[in-house]
Amino acid sequence: MEATIEVRDLRKRYGPHTAVDGLSFTVEPGRITGFVGPNGSGKSTTMRVILGLDRPDEGTALVGGRHYRTLRTPLCEVGSLLDAAAVHPARSARDHLLWMAHSNGLPARRVDAVLDLVGLATVARRSAGAFSLGMRQRLGIAGALLGDPPMLLLDEPVNGLDPEGVMWIRGLLRSLAAEGRAVLVSSHLMSELEDSADHLVVIGRGRLIADTSIAELLAAASGDRIELRTAQRREAMTVLTRDGATVAATERDSVTVSGLPAERIIALLTEHGVPFSGIAEHRASLEEAYMELTRDAVDFRATAGAEEGR
Numbered sequence: 001m002e003a004t005i006e007v008r009d010l011r012k013r014y015g016p017h018t019a020v021d022g023l024s025f026t027v028e029p030g031r032i033t034g035f036v037g038p039n040g041s042g043k044s045t046t047m048r049v050i051l052g053l054d055r056p057d058e059g060t061a062l063v064g065g066r067h068y069r070t071l072r073t074p075l076c077e078v079g080s081l082l083d084a085a086a087v088h089p090a091r092s093a094r095d096h097l098l099w100m101a102h103s104n105g106l107p108a109r110r111v112d113a114v115l116d117l118v119g120l121a122t123v124a125r126r127s128a129g130a131f132s133l134g135m136r137q138r139l140g141i142a143g144a145l146l147g148d149p150p151m152l153l154l155d156e157p158v159n160g161l162d163p164e165g166v167m168w169i170r171g172l173l174r175s176l177a178a179e180g181r182a183v184l185v186s187s188h189l190m191s192e193l194e195d196s197a198d199h200l201v202v203i204g205r206g207r208l209i210a211d212t213s214i215a216e217l218l219a220a221a222s223g224d225r226i227e228l229r230t231a232q233r234r235e236a237m238t239v240l241t242r243d244g245a246t247v248a249a250t251e252r253d254s255v256t257v258s259g260l261p262a263e264r265i266i267a268l269l270t271e272h273g274v275p276f277s278g279i280a281e282h283r284a285s286l287e288e289a290y291m292e293l294t295r296d297a298v299d300f301r302a303t304a305g306a307e308e309g310r
Contacts, residue, residue, distance in 0.1 A: 001184045003150035003286045005050060010059035012045050019045040021206035027182045032173050035186040036290060038298045042206040047153055051080055053064025063151055075104040075147030089129025093120055093139050095127055100143055103228040114142040117124045133160030157187045158190050165294035170196045175181040194286035220287035225282035226257040226265060232274050239272045240265065256282060
């Protein structure tokens with residue numbers, strides 16, 4: 001089976017509400033694909049359709065070229081984590097994984113191996129109901145890895161993890177992708193995806209907004225902007241706008257300049273005696289790029305400046 005997750009022209013409605021509207025993308029093997037979008041954009045619905053938990057109204061979702069429901073041993077082909085709380089609270093971590101393993105013909109030694117891998121070996125016989133959110137998250141990841149699958153779908157895998165856990169999952173995902181697995185990660189933490197993902201699929205209101213590499217998205221968002229730091233911000237803005245630049249104040253002693261190369265900015269400021277302490281090409285963060293892409297696709301937006309106590 002080829003380790004590729006494919007979504008083609010997917011549509012899913014719940015009554016009058018269209019959750020996913022003609023969505024298409026591919027999760028390629030050997031890389032981490034971030035799956036992002038505002039609340040209500042259709043990410044969870046899409047992942048549920050891929051895993052056969054919901055049926056699409058139109059289109060297809062395939063794992064390794066097949067529908068999930070046709071897989072004889074799905075844990076050995078697709079690992080998933082959608083809800084870390086989906087475990088019986090009275091069952092031990094080991095027993096929870098043992099029944100999963102038994103359902104797919106996996107040996108008990110594999111259960112012990114993944115418990116050790118996720119750092120839960122010492123609490124394997126403790127009831128899952130006594131676990132913290134981070135520990136339940138690790139247990140969910142252990143379940144996703146139980147069958148050593150070539151494809152993984154993980155919804156908010158760093159949720160509840162401490163800093164050590166975040167670093168651990170980041171390294172784990174990178175190593176899994178390096179082994180040639182297709183890894184789809186849904187997350188709201190842009191800073192985390194910027195450090196770990198190779199590719200990004202952005203959706204809004206059920207539709208595809210962007211399907212691109214992280215590097216290409218950041219390059220496009222950064223544009224030709226220059227970050228300039230100067231104690232004489234007003235004077236610098238006057239000089240640069242006269243030469244056709246677009247200048248926007250950012251922090252107290254800095255501005256962002258578009259429309260002029262760094263060499264021309266330096267020459268103009270030097271010519272007019274405007275001192276500056278730093279100049280550099282602007283590098284947009286993934287959060288900036290994401291916010292720009294999705295600003296017209298946000299359905300649930302809080303009112304800024306609301307009065308306290310209301």
